[in-house]
Amino acid sequence: MEKMEELKNLLTANVNKVTELLHKKEKEEIMEEKKKSKAGLIFAIIGIVVVVAAAAYGLYRFFAPDYLEDFEDDFDDDFEDDFFDEDDEEEK
Incomplete structure (x- = not known):
């Protein structure tokens, strides 16, 4: 019986x-x-910040006027007018 008790205890x-x-x-x-959820949370926050920044930049580019484009158009128009005026004078 002792062995049974020992086996039971073990x-x-x-x-x-x-x-x-x-x-x-x-x-x-x-x-x-x-830990995984903390890392996932950190990456999710970084992703959200990147998306918001990209959206803000896109809106800025959409609504901001392009002053250089206007300047180039004005310059081309003046140059073309002068050039054709000179050609007309040479032909006469």
Whole structure:
């Protein structure tokens, strides 16, 4: 009977150790999930900031007038008028 009691005690001790190890693993997995969720949250925030910045830049480019384009048009018109006036004078 003593051997049966010893086996029962050993079995109970082993079951307790295995249970403790499983709980430790579960706690570690929960901590890893929290770390992953923190990293995911950080990347999500960075992504949102990038999207908002890109949208703001797009709106700025859409609504901001292009002054250089107006300047080039005026310059081309003046140049072409003078050039054709000179050709007309040379032909006469």
